[in-house]
Amino acid sequence: MSTLKDKVVGSYYGMALGNAMGLSVKSLKPETIRQLFGSMDGFKDVSPFIGKGVKQFKMKGLYGHQTQSALVVSDGLLKNKKVAPRKISQLLLKMTANGPEHYFGAFRHPGKGFFQSVSGLAEEPPRIPEHDMADAAFLSMGIPAGLLHRERPEVGIHLNIAIGLMMS
Secondary structure: OOOOOHHHHHHHHHHHHHHHHHHOOOOOOOOHHHHHHHHOOOOOOHHHHEOOOOOOOOOOOOOOHHHHHHHHHHHHHHHOOOOOHHHHHHHHHHHHHHOOOOOOOOOOOOOOOOOOHHHHHHOOOOOOOOOOOOHHHHHHHHHHHHHHHOOHHHHHHHHHHHHHHHHH
């Protein structure tokens, strides 16, 4: 029988693996993926196809900014047992300082809106976003808060919204 811990760990593995497998072929049409790689049954090296359907190099096996973000929020929850926006902000800002193959380094290609949001975390007082992200990608970052407070869904929902607002 699966415990909640097993389910949470499994969902994180699934998120990271799925993101890493899909990131290298992000924005390619399904027909192009089939033509270049056959099937998506593992991590793909796109370097031979740069200029032949693939416009931008993405290192094989790396996950993207959404997985990184969820892991940072989870790390903050595990260490603080609550959502602490300042601590989460510090972890996200620390990630931006490393590279070139770490965190927001040359191979990560973070989304523009995500990078602007993290850059804005250093500002005091809280800023008004200058970008408009209508894809709700930041809501997935609040899922760990919901899992932590599963017995009190109103708290989990509140924290999920707070995390989404912090990053949008």
